[in-house]
Amino acid sequence: MELRLLATFEKVADVLSFTRAAAELGYAQSSVTSQIRALESSLGVDLFERLGSRIRLTEAGERLLPYARRMAELAEEARTAVAVTEEPSGAIAVGTMESLTSYRLPPLLEYFHHRYPKVRLTLRPTLGDETRQALRQGTYDVGFLMEPETEHEGLEAEVLAPEPLVLVAGPDHPLVGRTDLTSADLAGTQLVGTEPGCPYRDLFEAELREWAPPFMEFGTIEATKRGVAAGLGVALLPRVAVAEELAAGTLVPLAWEAPFTLFTQLAWRRGKRLPAHVRLFVEQARRLVSEQRG
Incomplete structure (x- = not known):
């Protein structure tokens, strides 16, 4: 089996689209189709079921996928082992979220931009x-x-740091100055937050479900902060995301403690052999992100 064909198969299996796979690989769609057919012919099995405009893996395709990934990782490891280079290089696809990208990752991104421009x-x-x-x-x-x-x-996941949360309001909100607020005390209070799926938003909403307070979605952290500062309600946000506003007094912390703890973590697929430049990214994330405190 050719590594090129396996790489194409892996990409199609990941995105479940010949068109999108072709675009991401820089091939014509006809080339992707012919490569998959060549691989299927060499193996004597169908790897995808064609369902009109959609595709899905067959049982044979499901069994082949982990082997394709392992072979691709071994090939990358071999290239890295024999490459003669003094400077780390390569691409890294990083999944992240707004609060981390904006408030935790800038030192890491700046470090890589200046120190390792080929990554x-x-x-x-x-x-x-x-x-x-x-x-x-x-x-x-x-x-x-x-x-x-x-x-x-x-x-595999590595905890980089606990992520402190703080309930904030505008300076003139009626809950400012109250001590030892309970979840019941928030009943009837307008809540402002980011989109559903955001971990602290979902946990906060679940905690207050018994009292069913109203929730106003602002989508982004910046929009949420502006809404709260304007007196539209209160919001639970990572402390690191509101540090400047708390220092300036445009937002005020409320005396409510979240009954849950979040941790900022870095994760990758279990068993994956990380190439040298990805290992370097993990090491520097461990150093630079862990050093920060909310």
Whole structure:
């Protein structure tokens, strides 16, 4: 089996689209189709079921996929082992989320931009479930998570730091100055937040479900902060994301403690042999992100 054919098969299996696979690989769609047919012919099995405009893996394709990934990783490891280079290079697809990209990762991204210009970082904005699935499928090389759990099926994960959360309001909000607020005290309070799927938003909403307070979605952290500062409600956000506003007094912390703890983590597929430049990224993320405190 040719590695080129296996690489094409792996890409089609990841995205489940000949058209998208061709675009990402830089091939004509006809080339992708002919490569898959050549691989199927050499193996004597169908690897994909064609369902009109959609495709899915056959049982044979499901069995082949982990072998294709292992062979691709071994080929990359072999190339890295014999390559004569003094400077790390290669592409890294990184799954991340807004709060981490904006407030945790800038030192890491700046470090790589200046120190390792031949390492090409591609940031893919996704939330927990989508990031984990993309890591398992091999679409992402590594992914940043912000979760209460630190064990994830099929993944290796390293906790970089606990992620402190703070409930914030505008300076004139009626809850400012209240002490020892309980979840029941928030009943009837307008809540402002990011989109569903954001871990701290979902946990906060679940905690207050018994009292069913209203929830206003602003989508992004920046929009959420502006809405809260304007007096539209209160929001639970990572402390690192509101540090400047707290210092300036445009947002005020409320005396409510979240009954859950989130951890910023870096994850990759279990059993995956990380190329040297990806290992370097993991090492520097461990150093630079772990050093920060919210």
